[in-house]
Amino acid sequence: MTATITIDKPLDEGVRTLLRTMLEKGTVRAVLTLRRLEDGGGVAHCLVTDPAALAEAVPLIPVMPAQGGQVLSHLTQEEPFKEPVAAVVRPCEVRGFVELIKRNQAFGDNLVLISPECPGVFPVQRASGDPMDDDIDAYWRSTSEGKGADGLRPVCTGCELFEPVGVDMTLRLVGRSDLDKALTVRLDTQRAEDMVKDLGLGKAKEDGKDPKGLEALRSARAKGRADLRAELDFTGEDMAEFSRTFGKCISCHACSKVCPICYCQMCYFEARAAAAGPAWWRNDLKRKGATRAPPGTVFFHVGRLLHMSISCVACGMCEDVCPVDIPIARIFKKVGEAAQEVFEYVPGRDPDEDIPIRTFVEDELHEVER
Amino acid sequence: MTDEKKKEAGYEHKILSFCCNWCSYAGADLAGVSRLQMPANFRTIRVMCSSRVNPVYVFTALERGADGVIVTGCHPGDCHYARGNYFTRRRQALLEKVLDEIGFDRERVMLRWISASEGPEFADTMEEFDSTIRSKGKNPLSEEVFL
Amino acid sequence: MKEGHKGLGVLMDAPDGPNAAIREMLRKGHEGGACDAILVPMKVPSGDSYMHVLVEDVEMLDRAAPISPILTVQGAKAVTSITRRGDEGVCIAAVMRPCEAEAVIELRKLFQVDLGHITIITMDSPGAVPLQEFSRDPEEGERVFAEALAKWDDSAMRPICQTCEKSNSAVGDLHLGLRGVEKGKILLIPQGEKGLEAIAKLGLTPDHPIDEWKQASDKAMARKRGTRKSSHEDLRKRASGPGGLLDLLGACINCHNCMRVCPICYCKQCKFDSPELRNTSADYLDRADRSGCLRMPSDMLLFHMGRMSHMVLSCVSCGACEDACPTGVPVAQLFSLVAHDAQERFEYMPGRSSEEKRPLVTFQFEEFSEVED
Ligand code: SF4
Ligand code: SF4
Ligand code: SF4
Ligand code: SF4
Ligand code: SF4
Ligand code: FES
Numbered sequence: 001m002t003a004t005i006t007i008d009k010p011l012d013e014g015v016r017t018l019l020r021t022m023l024e025k026g027t028v029r030a031v032l033t034l035r036r037l038e039d040g041g042g043v044a045h046c047l048v049t050d051p052a053a054l055a056e057a058v059p060l061i062p063v064m065p066a067q068g069g070q071v072l073s074h075l076t077q078e079e080p081f082k083e084p085v086a087a088v089v090r091p092c093e094v095r096g097f098v099e100l101i102k103r104n105q106a107f108g109d110n111l112v113l114i115s116p117e118c119p120g121v122f123p124v125q126r127a128s129g130d131p132m133d134d135d136i137d138a139y140w141r142s143t144s145e146g147k148g149a150d151g152l153r154p155v156c157t158g159c160e161l162f163e164p165v166g167v168d169m170t171l172r173l174v175g176r177s178d179l180d181k182a183l184t185v186r187l188d189t190q191r192a193e194d195m196v197k198d199l200g201l202g203k204a205k206e207d208g209k210d211p212k213g214l215e216a217l218r219s220a221r222a223k224g225r226a227d228l229r230a231e232l233d234f235t236g237e238d239m240a241e242f243s244r245t246f247g248k249c250i251s252c253h254a255c256s257k258v259c260p261i262c263y264c265q266m267c268y269f270e271a272r273a274a275a276a277g278p279a280w281w282r283n284d285l286k287r288k289g290a291t292r293a294p295p296g297t298v299f300f301h302v303g304r305l306l307h308m309s310i311s312c313v314a315c316g317m318c319e320d321v322c323p324v325d326i327p328i329a330r331i332f333k334k335v336g337e338a339a340q341e342v343f344e345y346v347p348g349r350d351p352d353e354d355i356p357i358r359t360f361v362e363d364e365l366h367e368v369e370r
Numbered sequence: 371m372t373d374e375k376k377k378e379a380g381y382e383h384k385i386l387s388f389c390c391n392w393c394s395y396a397g398a399d400l401a402g403v404s405r406l407q408m409p410a411n412f413r414t415i416r417v418m419c420s421s422r423v424n425p426v427y428v429f430t431a432l433e434r435g436a437d438g439v440i441v442t443g444c445h446p447g448d449c450h451y452a453r454g455n456y457f458t459r460r461r462q463a464l465l466e467k468v469l470d471e472i473g474f475d476r477e478r479v480m481l482r483w484i485s486a487s488e489g490p491e492f493a494d495t496m497e498e499f500d501s502t503i504r505s506k507g508k509n510p511l512s513e514e515v516f517l
Numbered sequence: 518m519k520e521g522h523k524g525l526g527v528l529m530d531a532p533d534g535p536n537a538a539i540r541e542m543l544r545k546g547h548e549g550g551a552c553d554a555i556l557v558p559m560k561v562p563s564g565d566s567y568m569h570v571l572v573e574d575v576e577m578l579d580r581a582a583p584i585s586p587i588l589t590v591q592g593a594k595a596v597t598s599i600t601r602r603g604d605e606g607v608c609i610a611a612v613m614r615p616c617e618a619e620a621v622i623e624l625r626k627l628f629q630v631d632l633g634h635i636t637i638i639t640m641d642s643p644g645a646v647p648l649q650e651f652s653r654d655p656e657e658g659e660r661v662f663a664e665a666l667a668k669w670d671d672s673a674m675r676p677i678c679q680t681c682e683k684s685n686s687a688v689g690d691l692h693l694g695l696r697g698v699e700k701g702k703i704l705l706i707p708q709g710e711k712g713l714e715a716i717a718k719l720g721l722t723p724d725h726p727i728d729e730w731k732q733a734s735d736k737a738m739a740r741k742r743g744t745r746k747s748s749h750e751d752l753r754k755r756a757s758g759p760g761g762l763l764d765l766l767g768a769c770i771n772c773h774n775c776m777r778v779c780p781i782c783y784c785k786q787c788k789f790d791s792p793e794l795r796n797t798s799a800d801y802l803d804r805a806d807r808s809g810c811l812r813m814p815s816d817m818l819l820f821h822m823g824r825m826s827h828m829v830l831s832c833v834s835c836g837a838c839e840d841a842c843p844t845g846v847p848v849a850q851l852f853s854l855v856a857h858d859a860q861e862r863f864e865y866m867p868g869r870s871s872e873e874k875r876p877l878v879t880f881q882f883e884e885f886s887e888v889e890d
Contacts, residue, residue, distance in 0.1 A: 032813070041768075042770075045814075050810060053810035079797050107798075124770060239510070239511060242472040244516075248565050250841065257773065273598065276602070288515050290571060290573060290577045293595040293598050295517075295598065324652040360460055361456075362447075369483060516568070
């Protein structure tokens with residue numbers, strides 16, 4: 001049985017207390033958390049070293065202005081932290097980070113990962129100003145009842161991996177009736193237990209039974225996932241429906257730039273598009289009589305699926321930023337999961353597990369040897 | 371695309387084959403010097419190892435109008451870079467899955483192992499794939515403007 | 518300035534609306550050998566957007582929408598993608614809005630397009646529906662645009678369109694006058710040699726005075742200049758003072774999408790996306806120590822200021838950046854404001870002429886003494 005501590009402050013306040021105490025006692029050198037920006041009312045990940053700057057921290061605010069895994073990779077791409085740094089990130093952000101570690105784009109050393117049982121997030125547009133106020137109470141009420149809140153990003157409603165894995169501390173939120181009073185933190189590693197011991201935040205107790213609401217949310221998410229999958233129907237032989245879906249894509253590649261897995265400095269598809277000469281479109285004109293300009297819109301998406309969907313953690317970041325509302329994360333989640341199933345792979349589950357296309361078993365997959 | 375167009379009279383389909391240098395390309399060569407009957411509709415790109423063929427290349431060919439793409443390599447265990455073709459197999463599994471999911475006919479791609487001594491097998495494989503693709507007709511992507 | 522129309526244009530029949538007439542003209546131009554292919558916005562198969570398509574088979578022109586309700590991929594980007602590596606002598610007629618055409622001309626100065634065989638056709642632009650609004654409800658978007666076009670009322674168009682002072686300027690080699698033109702007609706105005714040549718290939722003779730169109734255009738643009746002035750004043754107020762700019766950019770998530778859709782930001786590797794701006798974990802901690810807190814991804818303000826300093830003299834105020842911003846930052850309005858001031862200082866107008874040098878690649882011996890200490 002793992003241990004938990006209870007902080008007698010709720011939600012954001014509770015997490016702030018935890019982070020502030022760790023920072024003040026020198027348990028960690030810095031913390032990474034979402035924080036309101038004094039200036040414009042937006043929300044961003046902030047690397048905080050001064051406890052006073054935590055006053056504006058909103059670790060649990062339900063938006064994702066950037067993928068936390070990508071942020072952690074920016075921070076640790078060149079070298080690991082030399083001293084402990086705590087980071088509050090969502091489970092899909094943790095999974096994204098783990099995939100980046102596997103790709104040598106990040107170091108996990110000295111990172112103390114703190115992650116919530118994730119109730120989901122609202123679209124990123126809601127991060128600016130404070131248009132969330134009205135909905136936030138309802139959001140936490142639903143969470144304590146083990147129900148999905150209204151207005152979440154679609155991809156969150158079908159996320160079954162909302163309970164963090166591979167982290168040091170889990171913020172237990174789902175299905176808890178005392179959410180408005182206290183924060184329950186499960187200590188998942190020995191390191192976490194050791195750190196918390198000296199914080200004076202109360203003695204660790206044995207973790208209790210899972211609340212009913214947790215099970216309820218699990219089933220709600222399973223149903224949500226099935227619904228999302230049913231909505232996207234690309235069956236066919238000519239890719240017609242898939243191509244139609246991307247008819248309005250403006251090829252801005254925002255989806256790839258904010259994706260934690262698409263870490264490449266120079267994306268293959270951009271390099272190729274830049275290198276394409278007249279031979280490219282002349283060939284198209286000959287065959288089709290017309291061609292979209294710039295070319296390669298659908299190709300980019302299929303190519304990206306082939307490059308990275310095996311590691312797609314369904315974080316929804318891509319869909320959040322798509323200016324023309326293409327259900328891009330739902331598509332990548334669905335296709336990605338299908339590909340992942342072939343190899344029984346769950347991206348981000350375990351840093352020691354190899355990416356399937358970088359390893360093999362001698363006796364397997366004979367169905368593709370035709 | 372309409373069915374009549376697919377079966378357009380006189381349409382000559384195009385097949386791209388990737389052959390690994392050490393086995394399949396040698397197999398193709400053998401088929402050639404043995405003067406075995408082979409379809410004329412395929413063009414070959416020689417690669418050092420079947421694992422050099424990124425699935426994106428296969429899809430590139432399809433997007434650029436090829437009607438079918440076949441990847442050939444050494445038999446498992448015989449790859450000259452020891453393990454390349456095991457990776458090829460995984461990539462093929464990935465490619466076929468993705469094609470399935472986005473609704474593209476995955477029978478337009480194929481993976482087969484052919485050794486240097488298997489000239490007749492090479493010829494048979496090409497014959498077989500050729501007739502599959504012939505019966506499928508034109509790749510619907512080759513005339514889609516909005517790609 | 519090319520002009521060259523000698524005050525005369527060709528009055529064309531447009532009984533079924535301007536789009537049908539332009540399609541007809543393009544078809545004729547193609548048949549008459551004025552061009553080998555046509556680059557024109559076209560409705561996508563799902564019907565919920567428009568994209569530039571390079572057409573050789575003129576039968577496909579039926580789907581073309583030369584005057585389209587939205588600006589999706591900036592037309593100059595489409596032209597770049599086709600001619601960056603040369604055009605192999607294929608003559609292309611490219612239909613686009615004035616701001617897109619201006620960007621093409623800027624990109625010509627930046628060696629990103631080859632205009633050798635391109636004839637640009639622009640039209641009086643009624644503005645464009647905000648892209649994100651259109652995406653959410655294309656039917657409503659079409660309706661809003663049709664109304665704007667019918668009444669020449671831009672109040673529902675993008676903010677940047679409402680303050681655009683060149684919506685009616687004849688930027689292209691051929692310009693299609695729609696305002697102040699007899700009902701059921703459009704006015705084809707040739708500009709420079711290419712324009713005259715194209716008109717000749719169309720078998721037309723410019724014989725219709727353009728005065729009325731010119732008057733209507735000038736009037737419309739004067740009104741817009743008024744709107745522009747007051748909106749710039751508002752924005753200048755909001756952006757000034759401590760934190761003003763940060764306030765305007767408050768919602769920015771530092772995704773750099775504004776840069777990627779900007780026609781002028783053509784660089785394959787943006788400096789602000791490059792490893793040059795990445796730090797080691799120790800450096801990030803140091804930076805955090807300085808103010809107690811470091812926003813991540815870092816350098817949001819540096820990105821905007823840096824981008825501005827790189828390209829704002831060529832900013833054509835097309836609004837593509839704002840259309841593509843996922844969090845509704847008024848980024849085009851901000852860039853357009855700074856562009857206005859900066860361009861004024863150098864008496865430069867991007868897209869005015871491809872012969873004109875960009876201000877920062879030329880100089881005079883005696884100038885700007887006020888910046889010398
Ligand atoms: S699509 Fe491929 S090349 Fe481009 S960034 Fe993603 S993984 Fe890299
Ligand atoms: S493809 Fe989209 S959902 Fe998947 S990891 Fe990337 S950003 Fe997240
Ligand atoms: S973000 Fe949306 S519009 Fe941009 S490339 Fe991705 S799918 Fe296309
Ligand atoms: S597109 Fe918008 S959110 Fe993204 S960097 Fe530009 S201003 Fe910021
Ligand atoms: S900065 Fe914005 S408005 Fe200016 S040219 Fe670029 S996309 Fe257009
Ligand atoms: S060398 Fe033939 S498959 Fe690797």
